[in-house]
Amino acid sequence: MPSTQIWARDPEVDAEVAVVGLGSMGSMALWQCASRGARVLGLERFAIGHDRGAGHGDSKIFRTAYAEGSEYVPLLQAALGLWHLLEQETGKPLLTMTGGLMIGDPAGSFLGGVVASARMHGLLHEVLTPDQAMQRFPQLRLTAREHAIWEPRAGVLRPELAIAAAIDRARQLGAETLEQVEVQRLTDCGSHVKIESSRGTFRVARAVVTVGAWTPRLVQLPGMDRCWVERQVQAWFRLEEPDLYRPDRFGIFARYIDGVNWYGFPTLDGATIKVAFHHGGSRTDPDQVDRTVHATDLDPLRERVCRGLRGVSEEVVRATTCLYINTPDDHFVIGPATASGRVVVAGPMAGHGFKFAAIVGSVLADLALEGKTVHPIEPFDPARPSFAGET
Numbered sequence: 061m062p063s064t065q066i067w068a069r070d071p072e073v074d075a076e077v078a079v080v081g082l083g084s085m086g087s088m089a090l091w092q093c094a095s096r097g098a099r100v101l102g103l104e105r106f107a108i109g110h111d112r113g114a115g116h117g118d119s120k121i122f123r124t125a126y127a128e129g130s131e132y133v134p135l136l137q138a139a140l141g142l143w144h145l146l147e148q149e150t151g152k153p154l155l156t157m158t159g160g161l162m163i164g165d166p167a168g169s170f171l172g173g174v175v176a177s178a179r180m181h182g183l184l185h186e187v188l189t190p191d192q193a194m195q196r197f198p199q200l201r202l203t204a205r206e207h208a209i210w211e212p213r214a215g216v217l218r219p220e221l222a223i224a225a226a227i228d229r230a231r232q233l234g235a236e237t238l239e240q241v242e243v244q245r246l247t248d249c250g251s252h253v254k255i256e257s258s259r260g261t262f263r264v265a266r267a268v269v270t271v272g273a274w275t276p277r278l279v280q281l282p283g284m285d286r287c288w289v290e291r292q293v294q295a296w297f298r299l300e301e302p303d304l305y306r307p308d309r310f311g312i313f314a315r316y317i318d319g320v321n322w323y324g325f326p327t328l329d330g331a332t333i334k335v336a337f338h339h340g341g342s343r344t345d346p347d348q349v350d351r352t353v354h355a356t357d358l359d360p361l362r363e364r365v366c367r368g369l370r371g372v373s374e375e376v377v378r379a380t381t382c383l384y385i386n387t388p389d390d391h392f393v394i395g396p397a398t399a400s401g402r403v404v405v406a407g408p409m410a411g412h413g414f415k416f417a418a419i420v421g422s423v424l425a426d427l428a429l430e431g432k433t434v435h436p437i438e439p440f441d442p443a444r445p446s447f448a449g450e451t
């Protein structure tokens with residue numbers, strides 16, 4: 061139920077911190093701000109738990125050895141602890157550790173990046189030839205060029221459950237939330253932040269902006285105009301051999317070969333597995349997304365599934381769209397959004413952010429409440445040249 065009474069202990073401001081956008085990152089920021097005793101107000105354009113952004117789809121991959129860059133690993137290690145903390149505080153099972161397989165050309169940048177980050181941070185991993193991988197995981201059909209790295213510290217996050225758990229916990233701790241409120245503009249007034257919305261104006265001490273695919277509309281920073289939204293499709297294929305894909309027998313996988321990146325999950329319902337491409341979707345306006353899933357979306361995925369997995373049928377039981385927002389350098393944007401630092405932003409999350417959401421929430425609470433964080437977020441600074449466009 062939407063909460064409507066705004067906490068007004070201090071008549072000067074409606075809240076110490078406003079969190080704008082209560083999806084993946086915002087729900088965690090709300091929880092973390094509330095955990096620290098802050099008077100926090102969350103504003104969400106739609107209903108919490110909706111499926112128009114990026115925080116839905118039953119499952120999201122968690123992995124620690126990170127092809128995208130070793131600089132992400134400390135955040136992933138910290139995220140793991142916070143996911144477990146949220147589980148403990150709410151009694152909800154949010155992360156199932158299944159282990160994971162990264163599959164690709166052993167000489168390519170994907171497996172190279174996984175191994176480099178694992179070695180740099182001393183992460184457990186095993187390198188498997190295609191034969192070794194197929195012997196151990198009979199679910200796989202690999203070509204001679206597809207080697208694998210098995211990482212035990214990988215698993216499946218439950219996004220809808222996690223967002224709901226964080227919001228519920230934050231409310232228990234005193235957070236206020238308003239749904240169906242579209243924030244139209246944020247102004248850093250020096251002494252406070254003015255938030256203009258479809259339901260009036262709020263005056264808050266600080267603001268956290270976590271609006272995902274809509275970030276460039278609210279945050280005017282150099283580089284935001286080069287971010288773009290990508291329509292993605294995720295599909296659930298019916299299993300012929302459901303037992304093979306039980307989470308205790310099969311983990312998450314990410315496969316990158318010949319420029320095509322696809323990934324999948326063990327079965328969560330005992331009947332289907334979810335599979336999707338990473339990238340390759342069309343550019344879209346986040347408010348004008350084609351939500352119909354077409355044969356042209358599914359056929360290439362079906363072809364990968366039939367060629368690359370055993371015991372999975374061609375039948376797609378369900379399919380949905382989801383939004384990536386990509387950055388010019390494919391890395392996150394996390395940091396101050398105004399000169400005073402009263403407004404902080406997490407986003408775009410470049411299509412791979414969910415696994416970090418718990419730690420991003422904590423970082424945002426640090427930045428909003430203390431103006432600094434101990435976590436290594438320098439690589440995601442909005443002012444970095446590869447994002448802001450300076451050379």
Ligand SMILES: Cc1cc2nc3c(=O)[nH]c(=O)nc-3n(C[C@H](O)[C@H](O)[C@H](O)COP(=O)(O)OP(=O)(O)OC[C@H]3O[C@@H](n4cnc5c(N)ncnc54)[C@H](O)[C@@H]3O)c2cc1C
Binds near residue numbers: 114272383408
């Ligand atoms: C198909 C798909 C699969 C993915 N799989 C994985 C995965 O396996 N592992 C992984 O780590 N990541 C994955 N990702 C990426 C990850 O889901 C995203 O990076 C992450 O969810 C982004 O979180 P967010 O909080 O930025 O956006 P969202 O979760 O979309 O939240 C943004 C929120 O802001 C609200 N909002 C927008 N504008 C306003 C406004 N003006 N006023 C108020 N509220 C507003 C929106 O309604 C929304 O609720 C996947 C993404 C997709 C699309």
